[in-house]
Amino acid sequence: MSLPALLPESLIQQLSERFGKRFSTAEAVRAHHGHDESHFPDALPDGVVWPHSTAEVVEVVNLCRSHQVPLIPFGAGSSLEGHILATRGGLTLDMSEMNQVLAIHNEDMDAVVQPGVTRKTLNAALHGSGLFFPIDPGADASLGGMASTRASGTNAVRYGTMRENVLALEVVLADGRVIRTGGRARKSSAGYDLTRLFVGAEGTLGVITEVTVRLHPLPEAVSSATCSFPDVASAVQTVIQTIQLGVPVARIELLDALTVHAVNRYSKTSLPESPMLFFEFHGSPNGVEEQARTVQEIAADNGGEGFEWATRPEDRSRLWQARHDVLYASLALQPGSRGISTDVCVPISRLAEAIAGAQAAIAESGLTAPVVGHVGDGNFHVVILTTPDDPAQVHAAEELGRRIVECALALDGTCTGEHGIGIGKCDFLLAEHGEGVAVMAALKAALDPLNLMNPGKVLRTREKS
Amino acid sequence: MSLPALLPESLIQQLSERFGKRFSTAEAVRAHHGHDESHFPDALPDGVVWPHSTAEVVEVVNLCRSHQVPLIPFGAGSSLEGHILATRGGLTLDMSEMNQVLAIHNEDMDAVVQPGVTRKTLNAALHGSGLFFPIDPGADASLGGMASTRASGTNAVRYGTMRENVLALEVVLADGRVIRTGGRARKSSAGYDLTRLFVGAEGTLGVITEVTVRLHPLPEAVSSATCSFPDVASAVQTVIQTIQLGVPVARIELLDALTVHAVNRYSKTSLPESPMLFFEFHGSPNGVEEQARTVQEIAADNGGEGFEWATRPEDRSRLWQARHDVLYASLALQPGSRGISTDVCVPISRLAEAIAGAQAAIAESGLTAPVVGHVGDGNFHVVILTTPDDPAQVHAAEELGRRIVECALALDGTCTGEHGIGIGKCDFLLAEHGEGVAVMAALKAALDPLNLMNPGKVLRTREKS
Missing domain, CATH: 3.30.465.10 (Uridine Diphospho-n-acetylenolpyruvylglucosamine Reductase; domain 3)
Incomplete structure (x- = not known):
């Protein structure tokens, strides 16, 4: 990480005059805007401005351009791939007051x-x-x-x-x-x-x-269901058949056996410690009952056990509680850890294979890493538990993430289903899109020739000279 | 329209050697590729090539680029906005043998x-x-x-x-x-x-x-329904309420009173000559029955009359026959005519207003123009009947089309829901997207700096010098 260049004095003066207290270079403010939910090192912007209108955003963009200063839009700071880190310094546009x-x-x-x-x-x-x-x-x-x-x-x-x-x-x-x-x-x-x-x-x-x-x-009625499976493959097969039959399922989530174990430990439950599916159905009262019954039959055909379903809100909450507990239950497996999440997504026919590949890589790595998936889309997260002050473990986690991505790409998948590229996946983007990345760079150059708009994210663009 | 420049002799020779009979400059072949389903004047390419592989397409693209000759991809020739017309000459890539x-x-x-x-x-x-x-x-x-x-x-x-x-x-x-x-x-x-x-x-x-x-x-079951309404507004209100209630309707089509009249004349039916909706529902046997009954209630609340629904294929075909007859029934209103179709799409809350505006413009124009709509999306077509060898009528039709687009844009709509811009709507694109068109042009310039890929479509780009 290069040290951020400070903002030019004339820019500071113009921003102060124009935005008053809505512009800040205070250390605490910059620190708040220098990290997201990723594991990447903090990278503080040189200043933060809070615009209130599109016209004000235009003013800031024009000021930054005339001073050749990078601009980083900031929403809630919940991104997972370092999207809002000021790795090349510059000004953060905090959009939270355009609300x-x-x-x-x-x-x-x-x-x-x-x-x-x-x-x-x-x-x-x-x-x-x-x-x-x-x-x-x-x-x-x-x-x-x-x-x-x-x-x-x-x-x-x-x-x-x-x-x-x-x-x-x-x-x-x-x-x-x-x-x-x-x-x-x-x-x-x-x-x-x-x-x-x-x-x-x-x-x-x-x-x-x-x-x-x-x-x-809003759906007139909602029903929820859970079911345990002997292995990931039979859970995935249940999902495939459900979708092929045209059941308009609203959510299908998968927990692997380790995740269910983590939930049992954390929430003092006694769920069978094997892969579990969580369903939610939206529709008419008859419709959601019909959907749940159809899925129950499909699950049974695939060796599913302990199928439960419910329509009352309190019963539905109870069924889904384990899914909601996943993050904290997982972190509790290794006290003091944080999770580094992978985000691959593959064609659903390859999902069982992709998860098996990930689990083999996890086992070899010696790391603890529960798997939870938006399985209807073929998207799953491996939550790799790491102790932040253990660089060797962070390195091992990154290496494990790389292997999981390579496996997914070999299965015609993508390195990220929903988190984005940010600063950490530029090489994976190249592996996935090849010559397409050059096309992306051409589009970027056409619209942002000075490379001032959130530089270094998505594309590993040149530092400005 | 500028006269097409002929292909350079060296290019003709290279294409002939490489593609043999899969390259042609014959008049009949060029004529076949010089028109689509639009009303625009024919514009013949200077030659046609039928590639069989991506590698062959690359060869043709490289040959055309080295000779600075425009390239026009051609599929089935069914486009409606002149997309495949060789208005600047060049070579047509007929993709039909990559099948x-x-x-x-x-x-x-x-x-x-x-x-x-x-x-x-x-x-x-x-x-x-x-x-x-x-x-x-x-x-x-x-x-x-x-x-x-x-x-x-x-x-x-x-x-x-x-x-x-x-x-x-x-x-x-x-x-x-x-x-x-x-x-x-x-x-x-x-x-x-x-x-x-x-x-x-x-x-x-x-x-x-x-x-x-x-x-x-494929849906397990399908049901269809039709219903007449006192006016377009009550038909549209039925559609809005149907969608808001979350009924997952598969098709909703609208015919205006003139179109129903045309169908009655053409098919010897006696449907009430007022706006009509055609529905199709996909789902489980219970689901499609439930959907049809729900819509029946909504339609009745909005003054719908003569609601009929059916699940047997032959009964469904009978109900939808009028919808299928629309094109030929419409053309029969004015023997020897062809239809010039508008394609605006508006937010559905503005649809009744957009159709009323179109009908007022039609009445003023003195032209005959039935209205048929994919009403669930807010998209409708005014099929303006014109006699091709009557330039004044074609001009009046174009003028009417312009007024219908202006009305739709004023209602936060788009000039084209599904037909595209082609050669005839470049000015509407500008009216609709403003500065966005300059962004499109920048993207075009970044990817096709010589302006050889289907030039003059979407963007009114410069002729090459």
Whole structure:
């Protein structure tokens, strides 16, 4: 990591005059913005500014460009791949005060929000509308950040990811121009898909200043189910058959045997310590019952045991409790540890193989690493437990992560299903996309020729000279 | 239209030597490739080549580049906006002989095809698998062409458009490089979304040489329904409430009163000549019955009359016959006419207003123009009947089309829901996307600096000097 260059004095003066207390170079403020939820070393920006409007973002972008200072958009700080680390110094744009829900269109089932609105804030604003925003990456992330990392989570098997749920964006480009990438129509064939270009660009092509998202009807009824399996392969086979039969399952989560063991220890439960599936079904009261019964039959055909299902909220919560406890239960396996999470995603037919490959690599590594998966999408996380002040263990964890990615790529998968590239996966991106990375770099150069927009993320671009 | 420059003699010689009978400059061949289903004047290419492999496409791209000759990819010739017209001359790449279904992955519910495979060919190949490819733009278009125009059709309300259903592409770029835009994983956050960049690019950024598409389970049961309404607004309100209630309807089509009148005349039926909705439901036997009953109640609340529904294939066909007859019934309203179709799409809350605006403009124009809509998406077509050899009428039709687009844009809509920009909507694209079009042009310049890939489509780029 290069030492951050300090902000030019003239820029500090201009930002102070323009933004007053909404601009800061205080150590504590910079420290707060210098780390995310990843294991990468802190990298503090040289200053932080809190814009309140698109026009203010334009001003900041123009100021930074004229001083050749990097700009890093910051949402909730919950990214997992170092997206918001100021590895080349520069100014952080903290979007958290652009937090207005601008419009909710009930009939069109969409909402227009500023990028600092978090998913929970949006869902609170939707209370009573009969609608909800389903994408749930775990953390209460900002919608601008979720768009930037193409986030998803447990609901994606039914409702899609941010790729499918962002209708349009407003973006401030590196040269200060403001564009709207689309309107609110549900579909359009009008030109290149600029919306999808900025979804997943991790702030490297521009600053998102407004997000229009799709909403979905709150299901009339919900049912949940859990089931244990003799091995991962039979659990995965159950998932494949469920989806092939057209059961519109809302969530399917997998815990491996080690994770179930961790939950038992942590929550004093006595679940069978073998792979477990967690289902959630959304629909009409008859529909969710029918879905649960269909899945029960499929699970039984695949050796599933102890199938339980429920529709009352308190019973559903009890069934899913183990899934909710995963993170803390896992960390408790190795007191004082933190988790470094892999994020590979493979075609579902290769999922059992990918998990078996990961488990073999875990065993060889000597590390403790529970596996939990958004199994309907073929996406799973290996939560590698590491003691932060043990560099050898962190190194071993990174090496294990590399092996898991290599295995997934060999199975026609991707190195990241939902966390993004950030600073740690640039080499995996190259292994996965090959010549495509050169195309990405050409797009980046066309839109950000000075390489000031979140430089060094996604693409290992040159340091500015 | 500028007169096409002939191919350089050296290029003709090289193509003849390399491709033999798979290269032609014959008038009849060029004429066949010089028109699509649009009303635009024919524009013949200077030659046509039929590649059989990605490597051959690379050879052609490299030859054309070294001679600075434009290249136009051609699928089934069913485009509606002049996408395949050789308005600047050049060589047409007819992809129809790259027509192999390369792989069907049942467990992953995806298929890998060459770009010349049509949607009906793919569905025939899927026979017996329990899976189908749902996107249905009417014509038996090629999948490469459908990806290029971001096509959709009647099923999009349930299954999405090509945007959602293309998993990955192989593309030959203007400089001869070959990239794969992604793998077969259901989701990925690995870098910029190159797949979505090429979906809808209308061949202006590269030549698609392979398409990986999502497949869907054939529904266990299907039910259909029709219902008449006193006016368009009550029909649209029925659609809005149906979707808000989470009924997973597979198709919802609207015919306006004039269209129903046309069908009655053409098919000797006696349907009430007021707006009509056509529904199709996919699911379990209980599910589709429940869906139909729910919609029946919603329709009744909105003044719907004569609700009929059916599950037996022959009864469903009878109910939907009027929808299937629309095109020929409409053309029969004005013998000798052809239809010029608009394609606007608006947020569904604005749909009744958009259709009312269109109908007012139609009335003022004095033209005959039935309205038919993929109403679940807010997308509708005004089929403007024109006599091709009456330039004044064609001009009036274009003027009417312009007014309908202006009305849709004022309602936060798009000028094209599924047909694309081609050569006729470049000005509408500018009105809709403003500064965004400059971004599109920057992307085009980054990937095709010589402007040889289907020049003049989507963007009104400079003629090469």
